[in-house]
Amino acid sequence: MENLAVGLAAFFQLMGCYFFFAQPEDCCSPAPDLASWIFLAATLCFLWDTSIYPRRFMHMARFWRLIVEIVAAIFLTEVGTIIIWCGLERLLFCLTDELMKFMHNGCQTSPYVYWLSGLITSLVSGAVLWYVLEATDGMYYIMKFGRELKTTMKVSWRMLRCYINMNMRDRRRALKVCQLARKMPKRKCCQSDRDSCE
Template identity: 65%
Template sequence: MESIAVGLAAFFELMGCQFFLPQPKDRCSPAPDLASWIFLAATVCLLWDISIYPRRFMHMGRAWRVLVETMAAIFIAELGTIVIWCGIERFLYGVTDEILHLIRNSCRPSPYLYWISGLITTFVSGAFLYFVLRATDSIYYINKFVLELWTTIKLSLRMLRCYMTMNTRGRRQALKVCQLTGKMTNRRSSSRRCSTPKEEEYNSD
């Protein structure tokens, strides 16, 4: 799906705006909201990976595709969070409440019901998120992004450490080299933009 469609669907869900399905007045359950947010993250990852826009309509403008995918993303997000997750959360909360009643042998609600139900629902939604990440190969891209980010941070720290150990003259020379490198890069990019296809073919030969 288009990134703007997925982003709008996630934004409306976080703001509590519903367009297709009514939000339950009594919420899904008294359990913490962390599990709902994790399930929403899994739904967003799933929406990011799927494509529902028909290929036969690809010749139309991009605005139509964004509109169709935005409406579809909002509907799927509401269906997942309101219908599917609310049903799962109510079931888990009810089972947890019944088990605690049997253990305590009392009709009064357990003071630990809130936290125990929160742990159980968070575990279930986290498992669903892990399944979606594995199914969509998102873990590979996350690991790749983290590795590239860590490599960039280490290189930047190494350059900063080297720069701090230089004297004033060395720092000035390093800054001049960086400025010259930036100017050469800008000149090359501008020359490539201005060159004709024939010139590029001649240069490549």
């Protein structure tokens, strides 16, 4: 799906704008909102990897594909968050509440229901997110990004340590070399462009 379509679907969800379904006034359940955000992330990751625009319509202008994908992304995000997640969150909260009442042998709601339901719903939505990331190769890209970030941080740290250990004269030389290195590729590109023009 187009990045713009997924981005707009995420934006409308974060702003609380709904076009196809009315959001429940009780916000699904009294459980903490963290699980809802995790499930929204899973829904958006799924949409990012999904192609819904038919191949036989690919010959049409990109504008039409963008419109179709924006509408579909908003609709599917609302289905995921309001229909699927709200129902699942309500069920999990009710089960947790009934379990706590049963354990306390009373009709009063336990003070731990809020936190326990938050933990349970977060674990369920986290499992959904993990499944989606595994299914869409998201984990591979996250691990790859982590490895590249780690390598970059190591190199940057080595360079910073080396720079700190230099005296002032060597620091000036190093800065001049960096400035010259930045200018060199431009000159080479310009020279190669001139040679190709001739």
